[in-house]
Amino acid sequence: MQFFLLLALVILSACAYFIGRNRAFVVASGKIRNLHSLPSFYGCYTALWCGLPALIVFLIWVTLQPGILINLVLSGLPKELQDLPQDRLNLVVNDLKNLVSGHFISNTPDGIVLEAANRYQDMRAIGNAALLVTVLTLVSGGIAYAWCKISPKLRARNCVESVINIFLITSSTIAVFITIGIVLSVLFESIRFFHQVPITKFLFGLQWSPQIAFNSDQVSPSGAFGTAPLFAGTLLISSIAMLVAVPIGLMSALYLSEYASPKFRAIAKPALEILAGIPTVVYGFFAALNAAPLIREIGTLLGLQVASESALAAGLVMGIMIIPFVSSLSDDVINAVPQSMRDGSYALGATKSETIKRVLLPAALPGIVGSILLAVSRAIGETMIVLMAAGLSANLTANPLEAVTTVTVQIVTLLTGDQEFDNSKTLAAFALGLLLFIVTLILNIIALHVVHKYREQYE
Amino acid sequence: MNKIMLPASTPERPKSARRDIKTIVNASLARQHAAERRFRWYGLIAISLGLAFVLLMFGNIIGKGYRAFWQTYIQIPITFDLSIMDTSGSGKRDLQTIDGADYSVLVRSGLRKLFPKAEGKSQLRALYGLVSADSPYELKRKIQQTPNLIGVEKEIWLLASAQVDTLFKGNINRMLDESERSIKNDQIEWVDKLQAAGRIEEKFNIALFINGDSREPEQAGIRGALMGSLLTLLITFLLSFPIGVATAVYLEEFATKGRWTDFIEVNINNLAAVPSIVFGLLGLAVFINFFGLPRSSPLVGGLVLSLMTLPVIIIAGRAALASVPPSIRQAALGMGASKLQMVGHHVLPLAMPGMLTGSIIGMARALGESAPLLMIGMVAFIVDVPKNFFDPATVLPVQIYLWSDLPERAFVERTSAAIMILLAFMILMNGLAIILRKRFERRW
Amino acid sequence: MSKTTTIGNQTISLNDSIARNELDNQESGVQVTDYDNRQTVGKITVDKPKMVCRGVNVYYSQKHAIKNVSLDIGTNEVISFIGPSGCGKSTFLRCLNRMNDTITTCRVTGQIKLDNEDIYEKDIDVVQLRARVGMVFQKPNPFPKSIYENIAYGPRIHGMVNTKSELDELVRDSLERAGLIKEVEKRMHEPGTGLSGGQQQRLCIARAIAINPEVILMDEPCSALDPIATAKIEELIDELRENYTIVIVTHSMQQAARVSQRTAYFHLGDMIEIGDTDQIFTNPRHKLTEDYITGRFG
Structure with missing residues (x-):
């Protein structure tokens, strides 16, 4: 229903475009020169008046309707149901929603809920009808208004352009809204959490066992939410990953940009970047099924006790994942060092490696540090590999052969x-x-x- | 004659009589070159390691998964005897009887006909376990298609069970003790007999592509996940592409540089580096709990992924716009075009290939993303193929994650196959982006 | 096929293609060669050559950038290459210490000898060559390190000094000879990029002479500098002549006239004319040289 209404809106707007354009021809008595803007702008003007207000109302209506209806239905429920505790009430609401959308629900619905569901459906039908009427009114009103407004003097182009401008500006602020959304959504729930568990215990507690806390919810759960082991685990795995990725990535970038022949570079660079395109779930699968058992076997051969979900396996595979990240970022950074630096060094009789070690790397250091920091941030936030290859047990250890868990896994x-x-x-x-x-x-x-400052230095 | 102005006095080396540069350099040459060679080797080793990892990953996945594209089938003589399958007892040959009939009897009797010696409860159960639990439904579908089969005896190829499939593909060690493997001695014997009789063979595994998820490996397919991925990506593209392009256009062409645009830029760059799982939390808190959108639905998945893809598209879009030379803008403005017309008629069309390339790469990344989708419940076991944006669904990478948790050997194989399909899509998309770039790339 | 040509008092054996360049019309006095003649006018040889180039060709992919150039560079002389932009003078200069090796598409044929060793020979070590033939670039390119570190770089990589005090002395000595010591004495450990353009260029010269090369190549060393800084560099070049052979590429004819003893004029990859600086500027023998000197083009 809602989909068709939307479709109708699009079609009506298209019609409005032609109506407006024709109207413009009529008021200009066929001479386009009399018009302020091109006829198509008058068409767009009409289409916007037709579609935009209706679309806005439609979107607001559709977002708000379910919530309002649920509340209406709930308030119509018998007293004893309304007095249920919040979580039981949520169950009722869930059943209601499932019934309405025609899904199978686990327990047989009792009469009251069924009746409520029926009422919900009735009200929804009324709501939809009202929506239809409102939208159609807005559409016809919009077209009529534009029809009256169209005259040779109407600055249709400016109106249309300002609407597009508003759209552009709104779009550009979305990035900001996403950030705000992220902050708010995690912040609110976190504040609620910190009411139950003191923040110091959360940050510095040495024990993480939310299962226990959940099972015995009578006891204060604050003892079991210490994140120190999680951060230790995250740090351990990330460090292993960086130990793999930084030397390999950096040396690959240096080799490709300073030594390799153009032909070799043309093949090897994209080949290495394939690693960046592989979904993380594939790495996770690889880590869990190949790397972990392999490391365990090698460990047993050497007489070492290796956990089957060792931090080493997850870290190694994560390192492989990050190699192209480090290498392509450092490649950019190394290429930003001006050729004159290299020339200056070569002209003094320095070998390539001397030039790289003593001129290129020191000059590119800030940029490389920046890229490594980005890679670290990536490693810390990586989820799938650790979820599949690292364990769930929150050990506070620095031994890479033991199982650890990470922040992302726990989330x-x-x-x-x-x-x-x-x-x-x-x-x-x-x-x-x-x-x-x-x-x-x-x-x-x-x-x-850091990277930005570094770039500026050579621009 | 020629007079070359030579310096008046014969040159003298400076007072601090240093040794000749040639001898000095000669002395250190060996050391310098050794260091050079060593460094070069480090580089070569690093790049070879990187490339070796690529080969290892692909080799491993393909080696594990390619067999999953074939599936073992067993040929069984089935007598479509109405009298034994009819449960209603009416004896009529109408649709209702056909629908309500018990087809497992047919399968069982067919198997018994092949191996009449099998007896006893456990042995019979092992015998029936040769074929997939889906076999009765398969027969039912056959009858529904061609009701004429009733009363006829016919050789039918039925899907083998996962254990038989694994055995037939040689992935079960026959030497192991019976208790240590998932297949019984009797079953091995029967499979060998079937093979001798030419009644068992591998066929193309069509079920992998047309079925939804299942607990039985031999029936499990990726169609549901593929459909879920498609619906999710559709939402992602529809949201992130227009908004991304609009943002890029605004920032690059309209906005006056200042604190506000700097702030937006910092936001975008930062969003591109926020861990994907945080977007999942946002989706859970905002879209599901606040707006009450349906959990596990492609709609919410698409919304979350579009938030992640947006920065990628914006950054690529800005780069594409920036590469259009200013002379074109001046030319358009000089002709009396409004700024918007200049962008719409000239700059945007020229920047479009670059923007599309960036978007496709962003979409490929979204296709491979799974962590945030776990947060919004797209990780459930869903058998049905989703039909619209509100149905519960899962996506291909999450399906891989789900299957990778299952212990059966047949699922390992399928997981690898699903990965191959996912990678094929990724390669396809990236290839498309490369072609687009090659085809339309313009050097100014 | 080879042929013996007599030039001045010397008799050298040259092959045919080189002989083309040897059109030595010095005896014909003031006669000016016509535009069409692309062969080198003037005497290419000197008595005590430090470097000897014969039949040098340079190609960038398909482009023929230097066409069959032959000349000698004398010991302890300053020779300047002049010519319009894109004439190949810098390209030729970069052949002299094989800096063109860093450009993968570049190919060099012919012979360039340093003290009778062909520098493009297989067993020649580029590292050693460049230590012997130093280079100063058009744009000053100090490393993003301290002044001290900039100078110390060369001696360090070649293991020229054993102790810190030796290195200190060498750094001071080089800065002194580059005439920079007074200006930077107090700020030896500040970054070299903080100096003015002229100071940076003298720093680069100091860096080059710190390893005591035999030849110094200068690629338009003053093009990015103001007149006062230029004058200082020219003064420096004059002093350095005592100990080094200097090849300088320059855009400014006045500069060539001021600092060099011999001058070679390049045009579109050909070396058109070579001779004593005085003669080239007062009495050019090739139409193209004359046009350039008199400012008709370039």
């Missing part, structure tokens, strides 16, 4: 599965998300700033 495990939204377990995920966001934000801003 996923806390939030997957059906859960009520307000127990401390789910809220903890948002608090973790907030921490993750802050850490990566700081890393990103520093890195972007």
